[in-house]
Amino acid sequence: MLCNICAKNPATVHLTEIIDDKMTELHLCEECAQKKSAQMESHFGLADLLAGLADLGGEFTTTKKEEKIKCPRCGLTYEDFKKVGRLGCGECYSAFKEALLPLLKRIHGSTQHCGKSPDRKAPRVPKTVKGKNELQDLKEKLHKTIQLEEFEEAARLRDKIRDIENKKK
Numbered sequence: 001m002l003c004n005i006c007a008k009n010p011a012t013v014h015l016t017e018i019i020d021d022k023m024t025e026l027h028l029c030e031e032c033a034q035k036k037s038a039q040m041e042s043h044f045g046l047a048d049l050l051a052g053l054a055d056l057g058g059e060f061t062t063t064k065k066e067e068k069i070k071c072p073r074c075g076l077t078y079e080d081f082k083k084v085g086r087l088g089c090g091e092c093y094s095a096f097k098e099a100l101l102p103l104l105k106r107i108h109g110s111t112q113h114c115g116k117s118p119d120r121k122a123p124r125v126p127k128t129v130k131g132k133n134e135l136q137d138l139k140e141k142l143h144k145t146i147q148l149e150e151f152e153e154a155a156r157l158r159d160k161i162r163d164i165e166n167k168k169k
Contacts, residue, residue, distance in 0.1 A: 003029035005036075071095040135164055 001011045009029030015036070016025050028036060069078045074088035078096050081087060093100065101111050114133055142157040 001027050003027065003032050005029075005032040069095055069099070135161065138164070 003009050003011045004027050006029060009031065011027035012030055013028045013033035014025065015028065015033075016023060018024075026036075070076070071088055071092045072095065073091035076088035076092055078099055081092070081096065087093065087096070105111050114136070138157055138161050142154055142161065145151075145154040145157060
């Protein structure tokens with residue numbers, strides 16, 4: 001299949017655009033996909049989106065103390081991050097941890113990286129990845145049921161967690 005834009009190179013990137021409830025499929029070569037990506041970046045501004053999310057009111061507001069935090073490695077301040085929407089280096093995650101946690105929770109739905117689970121149809125699916133995620137989910141459910149004082153469900157979850165942990169040994 002050839003690229004829909006240049007019609008010269010083979011299409012390696014496949015996009016689906018939905019504009020005004022109209023779905024359009026685009027099949028692009030590497031070069032045209034990069035141009036399209038740059039065009040979308042300038043139009044939508046990913047950095048502006050992140051900066052806007054960092055600037056949300058309510059529970060996501062930052063204190064003066066958090067805004068004055070500075071990364072020891074690259075020198076970026078949290079105030080600069082809010083303007084630019086990009087962190088300067090890997091150390092920024094540690095330096096701005098307290099201020100970033102609510103933002104990461106809002107964007108990703110969690111503050112802990114769980115990784116990507118492999119497709120079940122894949123030939124060599126490591127069971128440890130699925131097992132770790134399942135165990136973590138069960139422990140979170142157990143904690144919630146205890147808080148809600150649903151002790152019968154909590155006991156069932158506790159037993160299931162024990163079974164999984166004993167199978168690992």
